[in-house]
Ligand SMILES: CC(=O)N[C@H]1[C@@H](OP(=O)(O)OP(=O)(O)OC[C@H]2O[C@@H](n3ccc(=O)[nH]c3=O)[C@H](O)[C@@H]2O)O[C@H](CO)[C@@H](O)[C@@H]1O
């Protein structure tokens with residue numbers, strides 16, 4: 001397993017361009033299974049999770065033609081559905097979270113979809129009921145093998161049938177899966193309590209450009225008129241909003257002057273304002289974000305009535321849970337106190353132990369809530385050796401290490417590489433002292 005060695009306490013300076021969004025790319029790549037025509041996808045991030053999914057598509061028989069960097073043309077005209085029943089698939093299919101979204105398109109187009117228990121971050125319970133209840137509502141038969149955690153759905157002889165459904169929770173990958181199955185079902189499907197992250201808006205736009213009939217895009221009520229078949233298209237993935245949030249946190253905590261290029265402001269939702277609540281100055285310059293060096297630190301804004309600031313996650317357009325670990329680490333050097341409330345996942349805050357070791361003042365109230373008492377840079381974090389438990393804790397620890405005094409070591413950096421493209425190289429380009437060993 002690789003490690004990063006980081007010499008902290010050095011302000012950075014320069015421009016950084018966000019990669020394409022990991023979570024959008026996972027949906028978009030699965031959607032190529034919905035047609036036998038060519039689908040060209042641009043701005044694909046070169047990260048572990050995406051490369052694993054591309055390999056999986058290749059093993060399913062999808063033709064992969066690489067264009068310029070970040071652009072690939074896929075053609076799923078000779079899909080080998082038999083691969084789903086091999087031992088190799090049982091290993092490969094469970095290697096990442098996003099692979100769950102091959103099930104909807106395979107079910108819709110080939111009448112069956114199987115998947116082993118998907119991987120992804122170990123950040124708490126990650127149920128799949130919403131996905132499979134959706135397929136069952138469309139008429140699919142469901143089976144689950146408890147022994148090897150293998151899930152399967154098959155469509156009835158007459159095919160999937162559109163229906164009205166109310167999801168039990170606004171699951172991101174669940175909504176994507178159900179939409180991808182419903183676009184080829186007979187008749188009309190309505191999906192209420194649908195997730196509506198920019199990832200899903202982009203998926204729906206892509207599907208419509210392939211010939212699907214989806215309305216309500218961007219809301220929590222999607223209406224889908226089933227069509228006979230879909231055709232090819234070209235789609236460009238948005239910049240990764242979680243990476244953008246990570247760079248905002250990094251700039252503030254290392255007192256660096258950083259411009260984040262081409263962020264697609266209209267798709268950032270509450271992200272800029274949530275960091276502003278921590279006292280961070282975020283300037284909109286065209287489609288860039290400019291963060292000045294916070295040489296005098298940043299001060300938390302309390303609520304109107306003076307009560308302690310709470311930052312909590314919620315389904316979109318609420319604040320994404322994937323940025324709470326980053327907000328938490330940034331709060332450790334703010335002037336003021338913040339309550340971080342991670343409502344969705346129950347094991348995502350345990351990494352605070354490492355920050356406490358480094359000298360941060362944090363009280364973990366329970367698995368979901370932590371109170372952070374900021375140092376206002378009066379006490380610098382101390383360098384240490386740590387291991388990255390999940391992707392977002394990993395980047396948060398990296399930000400902490402870049403702001404800390406001395407040389408830190410981060411182990412298990414595959415967790416970071418899973419979602420951040422060439423991060424060491426890109427950080428070195430703005431002055432960071434980080435090496436991969
Ligand atoms: C590959 C991918 O796209 N992964 C993202 C996706 O995961 P994923 O699609 O797996 O996450 P879900 O949206 O299904 O749910 C995440 C967790 O939140 C809970 N939950 C969800 C909705 C809700 O209204 N209430 C609630 O409590 C679920 O029970 C689950 O524990 O969405 C998560 C939530 O934004 C993100 O953290 C992940 O980065």
Ligand SMILES: C=C(OP(=O)(O)O)C(=O)O
Pocket residue numbers: 022023096097098119120121322391392419
């Ligand atoms: C939790 C995440 O990813 P995954 O769902 O792929 O584990 C994430 O991107 O923060």
